[in-house]
Amino acid sequence: MKSVEEYVELMNNLKLPNPKMMDVAVPANMKVGLVQEEIARRGWTLSAAEALALLYAVARIRKPGGSSSAQRRPVCGREED
Numbered sequence: 001m002k003s004v005e006e007y008v009e010l011m012n013n014l015k016l017p018n019p020k021m022m023d024v025a026v027p028a029n030m031k032v033g034l035v036q037e038e039i040a041r042r043g044w045t046l047s048a049a050e051a052l053a054l055l056y057a058v059a060r061i062r063k064p065g066g067s068s069s070a071q072r073r074p075v076c077g078r079e080e081d
Helices: 004-013 022-041 048-061
Strands: none
Touching: none
């Protein structure tokens, strides 16, 4: 987008319905954000570069030809099915 006006025009032309449950979603998202700030304050965060390095290190450790469960990648703390 080249301007705010162009963005507004595009969004208005999409004819999207008004968001539902905005009064629930916004406060919930704000609460999650506060938790993230506390995590960062405690130093429990990784930069994008650190996260990628960790992923590549784990990928190098994995050996091909193992059991099928060893080949699965965790998704949100659990293995994919």
